[in-house]
Amino acid sequence: MQRRTILIVVVALAAGGGAVLGSGAFSSASADRTATVDVAGDANAFLGLDPGTENEDSPYATTTTTNSSNEVLALQFDGGPGESGGEGLGKDSTYQFDNVFTVTNQGPRAVALEYIIAPETDSGNGHDGVKEFRLYNGSDPGEDLNGSFMDGGGTIGPGESITVGVEITTNNRNVTSEPDNEITVRLKSTGAEVGGGGGDENETILPPIETSNGESGG
Amino acid sequence: MSPSRRNVLIGIAGSAATGGLAFSTGAFSQVAADRTATVNVVGDEAAYLALIPGESPHAEADSDTNQKLEVDVGPADNNESYAGKGVNDEGITRFKDLFDVVNQGTQEVEVSITPYKKDGNSNDVEITDGSVAFYDQDNVNGTLGEAKNVDGTSVTTGNTLDVGLEVDTRGDNSVSDLAQIDVEATARNNGGS
Numbered sequence: 006m007q008r009r010t011i012l013i014v015v016v017a018l019a020a021g022g023g024a025v026l027g028s029g030a031f032s033s034a035s036a037d038r039t040a041t042v043d044v045a046g047d048a049n050a051f052l053g054l055d056p057g058t059e060n061e062d063s064p065y066a067t068t069t070t071t072n073s074s075n076e077v078l079a080l081q082f083d084g085g086p087g088e089s090g091g092e093g094l095g096k097d098s099t100y101q102f103d104n105v106f107t108v109t110n111q112g113p114r115a116v117a118l119e120y121i122i123a124p125e126t127d128s129g130n131g132h133d134g135v136k137e138f139r140l141y142n143g144s145d146p147g148e149d150l151n152g153s154f155m156d157g158g159g160t161i162g163p164g165e166s167i168t169v170g171v172e173i174t175t176n177n178r179n180v181t182s183e184p185d186n187e188i189t190v191r192l193k194s195t196g197a198e199v200g201g202g203g204g205d206e207n208e209t210i211l212p213p214i215e216t217s218n219g220e221s222g223g
Numbered sequence: 224m225s226p227s228r229r230n231v232l233i234g235i236a237g238s239a240a241t242g243g244l245a246f247s248t249g250a251f252s253q254v255a256a257d258r259t260a261t262v263n264v265v266g267d268e269a270a271y272l273a274l275i276p277g278e279s280p281h282a283e284a285d286s287d288t289n290q291k292l293e294v295d296v297g298p299a300d301n302n303e304s305y306a307g308k309g310v311n312d313e314g315i316t317r318f319k320d321l322f323d324v325v326n327q328g329t330q331e332v333e334v335s336i337t338p339y340k341k342d343g344n345s346n347d348v349e350i351t352d353g354s355v356a357f358y359d360q361d362n363v364n365g366t367l368g369e370a371k372n373v374d375g376t377s378v379t380t381g382n383t384l385d386v387g388l389e390v391d392t393r394g395d396n397s398v399s400d401l402a403q404i405d406v407e408a409t410a411r412n413n414g415g416s
Contacts, residue, residue, distance in 0.1 A: 039291075040338065206367060
């Protein structure tokens with residue numbers, strides 16, 4: 006009798022015994038497997054985020070250090086270091102800041118970008134003074150990152166970058182950098198469908214954005 | 224501690240022996256002799272509890288460890304080319320299609336996946352802060368940050384559980400301490416052994 010035949014006999018017996026004894030061939034299995042995840046600063050992460058552009062710094066973008074000692078992108082519009090002269094945003098105005106930061110796709114798949122402002126601006130609960138906060142493509146405010154720019158095939162391929170501009174519209178209230186006025190931006194990248202696979206998703210929360218018009222809170 | 228695959232296969236042999244005695248089946252000693260030859264440790268893709276890398280580049284069958292599944296979210300390997308070194312700090316990242324758990328046994332099983340880190344004495348400690356979730360892709364909240372580890376998900380014979388990974392690096396977290404996962408499958412009606 007060849008081994009192959011014998012093995013089939015064993016399997017059959019096991020199944021038969023299982024049916025009668027209420028215990029199957031494969032009652033329990035446990036497998037320990039190695040799993041590791043590296044965490045990186047924004048410059049080296051899968052969704053690369055760098056202040057300014059490759060050729061030019063922006064006074065409105067810098068980096069800050071997390072509890073895990075990683076450097077992450079931070080935006081500021083409060084007349085802080087790096088800015089010259091002005092102390093912040095005026096009332097009832099719309100400001101556009103081109104090319105504030107750069108997003109580089111350092112992952113293996115093409116991604117589309119969108120953003121979420123939290124909590125919603127001008128809600129009466131915080132963000133007094135900031136009516137609207139938008140992100141747009143480079144130096145073109147018409148190409149909102151949440152608009153048709155990305156829907157129109159504007160994905161970022163592996164190794165590719167786009168620069169991002171910021172538009173802030175203020176109302177007639179004071180814009181302060183008090184903690185309850187901080188704006189949080191979630192930058193979300195969604196992997197393009199590849200071969201029926203789902204693609205990855207990433208939401209990176211930028212540190213609270215400092216905005217001020219130089220007047221004291223009130 | 225849970226049985227290793229080698230033990231599981233020996234357990235199968237035990238079932239066969241019990242069944243044989245109960246039915247007074249003949250020619251059993253010869254079968255037993257050959258049965259030892261069946262205690263093979265196979266690569267994960269061929270095992271009764273099969274662990275098969277998905278489309279994500281971050282899981283693979285490691286040729287250095289007898290084709291065992293390995294999850295490695297980090298810099299690109301030899302056959303890949305991307306510049307990223309890891310997930311963004313202060314963010315949430317979901318990797319879809321990381322690996323499949325396939326029930327290639329003969330019974331419906333309940334699958335659970337538990338992530339572990341090492342403590343100062345190299346002991347395995349379960350990660351319970353929610354920062355690492357190996358989730359059931361067919362049953363997950365669409366909001367990033369809300370995925371949960373697979374916990375008792377039923378997988379019938381021949382069927383597949385698609386597993387994704389969500390890591391949440393907001394605040395203090397255990398993401399970079401992740402060292403291993405335990406994939407457990409227990410047959411239903413088995414008393415939860």
